[in-house]
Amino acid sequence: MADFLKTPIEYLKGVGPERAKTLQSELGIFRYEDLLNHFPFRYVDRSKYYKINQMIDSSAEVQIIGKISNIQEIGQARGKRLVAKLEDETGQMELVWFKYTKWLKETIEKSVGVPMVIYGKPSEFNGRFNIVHPEMETVENHQSVPVGLYPVYSSTELMQKKGISNRVMQKLQMQLLSEIQLMEETLSESIINQYKFLPRKKTFQAIHFPQNPEDLKKAESRLKFEEFFFLQLGLLIKKLSHKSKFRSHEFTSVGNQFNTFYENHLPFELTGAQKRVIKEIRSDLGKPVQMNRLLQGDVGSGKTMVALLSMLIATDNGYQSALMAPTEILAQQHYNSIKEYLADMDVEVALLTGSTRIKERRIIFEKLNSGELKILIGTHALLEDNVVFNNLGLTIIDEQHRFGVAQRAKFWKKNNLPPHILVMTATPIPRTLAMSLYGDLDVSVIDELPSGRKPIQTVHRKDTHRLAVFKFIKDEIAKGRQVYVVYPLIEGSEKLDYKDLMDGYESISRSFPLPDYAVSIVHGKMKPVDKEYEMQRFIKGETQILVATTVIEVGVNVPNASVMVIESAERFGLSQLHQLRGRVGRGAEQSYCILMTADGLNETAHKRIQTMCNTNDGFEIAEVDMQLRGPGDMMGTQQSGDLNFKLANLAKDQKVLTAARHSAEELLNADVQLNLPENAPIRNHFLKYHQDKIAWSRIG
Numbered sequence: 164m165a166d167f168l169k170t171p172i173e174y175l176k177g178v179g180p181e182r183a184k185t186l187q188s189e190l191g192i193f194r195y196e197d198l199l200n201h202f203p204f205r206y207v208d209r210s211k212y213y214k215i216n217q218m219i220d221s222s223a224e225v226q227i228i229g230k231i232s233n234i235q236e237i238g239q240a241r242g243k244r245l246v247a248k249l250e251d252e253t254g255q256m257e258l259v260w261f262k263y264t265k266w267l268k269e270t271i272e273k274s275v276g277v278p279m280v281i282y283g284k285p286s287e288f289n290g291r292f293n294i295v296h297p298e299m300e301t302v303e304n305h306q307s308v309p310v311g312l313y314p315v316y317s318s319t320e321l322m323q324k325k326g327i328s329n330r331v332m333q334k335l336q337m338q339l340l341s342e343i344q345l346m347e348e349t350l351s352e353s354i355i356n357q358y359k360f361l362p363r364k365k366t367f368q369a370i371h372f373p374q375n376p377e378d379l380k381k382a383e384s385r386l387k388f389e390e391f392f393f394l395q396l397g398l399l400i401k402k403l404s405h406k407s408k409f410r411s412h413e414f415t416s417v418g419n420q421f422n423t424f425y426e427n428h429l430p431f432e433l434t435g436a437q438k439r440v441i442k443e444i445r446s447d448l449g450k451p452v453q454m455n456r457l458l459q460g461d462v463g464s465g466k467t468m469v470a471l472l473s474m475l476i477a478t479d480n481g482y483q484s485a486l487m488a489p490t491e492i493l494a495q496q497h498y499n500s501i502k503e504y505l506a507d508m509d510v511e512v513a514l515l516t517g518s519t520r521i522k523e524r525r526i527i528f529e530k531l532n533s534g535e536l537k538i539l540i541g542t543h544a545l546l547e548d549n550v551v552f553n554n555l556g557l558t559i560i561d562e563q564h565r566f567g568v569a570q571r572a573k574f575w576k577k578n579n580l581p582p583h584i585l586v587m588t589a590t591p592i593p594r595t596l597a598m599s600l601y602g603d604l605d606v607s608v609i610d611e612l613p614s615g616r617k618p619i620q621t622v623h624r625k626d627t628h629r630l631a632v633f634k635f636i637k638d639e640i641a642k643g644r645q646v647y648v649v650y651p652l653i654e655g656s657e658k659l660d661y662k663d664l665m666d667g668y669e670s671i672s673r674s675f676p677l678p679d680y681a682v683s684i685v686h687g688k689m690k691p692v693d694k695e696y697e698m699q700r701f702i703k704g705e706t707q708i709l710v711a712t713t714v715i716e717v718g719v720n721v722p723n724a725s726v727m728v729i730e731s732a733e734r735f736g737l738s739q740l741h742q743l744r745g746r747v748g749r750g751a752e753q754s755y756c757i758l759m760t761a762d763g764l765n766e767t768a769h770k771r772i773q774t775m776c777n778t779n780d781g782f783e784i785a786e787v788d789m790q791l792r793g794p795g796d797m798m799g800t801q802q803s804g805d806l807n808f809k810l811a812n813l814a815k816d817q818k819v820l821t822a823a824r825h826s827a828e829e830l831l832n833a834d835v836q837l838n839l840p841e842n843a844p845i846r847n848h849f850l851k852y853h854q855d856k857i858a859w860s861r862i863g
């Protein structure tokens with residue numbers, strides 16, 4: 164039976180080689196199963212018919228039964244059109260075609276006087292209603308479609324041209340469904356019973372030709388579940404196979420370095436969440452199996468300290484660690500923090516980025532080779548082939564979603580046994596996204612900020628209130644604080660954006676003149692040395708205001724800065740706004756975030772600004788962000804491919820995802836090889852359609 168669904172599409176009655184070509188090129192439909200999985204993108208309620216005198220001008224499509232009484236070609240050349248009169252017992256209206264073939268004209272001529280079902284969007288023109296390019300068929304034909312919701316399939320111009328109308332698509336689907344005798348199950352009976360799913364054949368029947376909305380809902384819920392379920396099953400199998408395949412270094416002892424630091428040099432009491440996470444990591448590192456862990460924590464939750472403590476465990480066991488960040492500034496910042504944390508300890512740390520001088524590089528490579536260097540911090544420069552460790556035991560990747568997932572793997576080759584891997588995200592991501600993108604990793608969450616922090620106060624100000632904002636900044640500076648002013652830099656409009664930045668810088672320099680005030684500027688067009696110099700002036704407190712583009716977005720840590728002004732805030736995404744805001748509120752002082760915008764925001768921009776003013780909770784903000792943008796856009800194009808579901812939606816179907824994950828876990832717990840007869844359908848389907856078979860063969 165499964166082989167039946169693999170039949171090339173041209174053999175389906177009503178297709179043939181010509182249409183097959185079109186279906187392949189336009190919709191990627193090569194086989195029966197592809198057609199079956201080409202779902203309608205919407206449905207029309209077929210039980211409702213309109214009378215001509217009930218027409219109103221609206222965006223909704225209508226269905227009318229009537230007879231065509233008259234047909235003529237009007238106009239010349241490009242203005243030429245075909246106009247037909249449609250009548251029912253309540254009145255008359257016009258049907259109009261601007262593009263039509265001879266064949267269509269003849270078909271319409273033939274249908275004069277025959278009861279027809281007309282479908283389309285009515286509009287009013289000169290006081291009369293018409294429908295442009297309606298769909299039409301005889302009442303007789305129309306009755307051959309099962310009653311209920313009328314499926315509408317996506318289409319292209321070429322398909323229209325080749326005569327594959329929506330009606331044809333319906334017929335093909337109906338033909339296929341009628342030929343399918345029996346469909347192999349893909350789920351176990353216990354799962355089907357647990358969720359009261361329709362049988363598989365009925366599911367496909369109902370997704371294409373639902374009798375009613377409830378029917379459709381049932382079909383959708385099963386198909387969404389299956390999408391999530393098989394993805395989760397694949398991820399969980401990958402995770403299990405990692406654990407059985409990839410042996411790694413066993414860090415048996417927590418020794419001298421860790422303990423000395425912990426007891427004597429820890430600059431603050433760890434939060435409960437930090438302690439819990441360290442414990443989770445320690446437990447992973449103590450096993451001879453590669454750690455693959457994701458660390459999620461809000462901006463300012465103290466991920467760096469967790470990273471450092473983990474690296475000290477590696478050091479204690481005679482291993483080196485690498486910490487990779489996505490930008491130079493961030494790598495530098497990590498290096499500075501960790502150097503400072505380790506000031507009174509005897510642990511060698513170095514920084515390697517694209518701009519590290521050759522001479523210094525040579526020294527680093529030597530010490531790395533000899534094992535003298537314990538911790539290497541850097542950018543993707545760390546991935547280069549000439550970076551050779553003596554004994555790399557732990558790799559920490561910060562701000563993962565800027566790196567491709569593939570880069571995780573590059574580190575594996577840097578030792579004979581792959582190092583343990585800890586991935587840290589810049590900002591929280593919603594649980595459903597984490598589950599789908601990182602479902603093969605273990606997850607730790609820091610869900611608590613260090614105590615004593617005052618929540619940042621966020622306000623929205625219009626550009627017209629700039630003077631009041633400047634006054635506020637002056638008052639804060641008078642108290643000894645420092646201020647960030649950030650400008651957007653959006654790809655495609657850089658030229659204008661740089662102009663805005665420079666204009667802004669000038670205006671601020673004028674309003675905050677020397678010698679009372681000093682202003683730094685940092686942006687992406689500057690040389691790294693100049694950037695670093697300006698940053699340092701601000702970090703040391705020599706300047707009070709830092710004007711910047713988003714280069715300061717990640718990681719920068721100046722606890723004395725208490726005001727973040729974000730210019731044109733409506734142009735930033737939510738997670739970016741939250742990242743930027745996280746640059747303040749790092750000291751003991753009350754901090755502020757001022758979102759400057761123009762007047763007249765659109766709805767989503769308004770919602771973003773409002774969300775920022777209402778909450779400081781990164782997990783909550785991430786959730787809203789996903790609802791507004793959709794998961795694909797939120798994560799950037801790099802990973803959106805993994806988030807392409809046919810029906811399921813990570814933002815809307817969270818419950819389904821949770822259930823699917825849970826079911827997949829339960830299944831593997833009970834029957835990791837899926838050897839039980841009752842799980843055979845799942846096993847067969849998985850092996851046929853998922854590429855993770857290889858991973859599976861590894862599970863012992």
Ligand code: ADP
Pocket residue numbers: 431432433434437460461462463464465466467468613614720722749
């Ligand atoms: P993020 O999670 O955003 O990377 P960081 O590691 O940069 O956060 O920490 C933010 C700030 O909080 C730093 O100044 C750090 O020294 C401080 N910090 C971290 N943990 C604690 C703690 N438990 N108590 C007080 N301050 C802390």
Ligand code: MG
Pocket residue numbers: 466467718
């Ligand atoms: Mg950080």
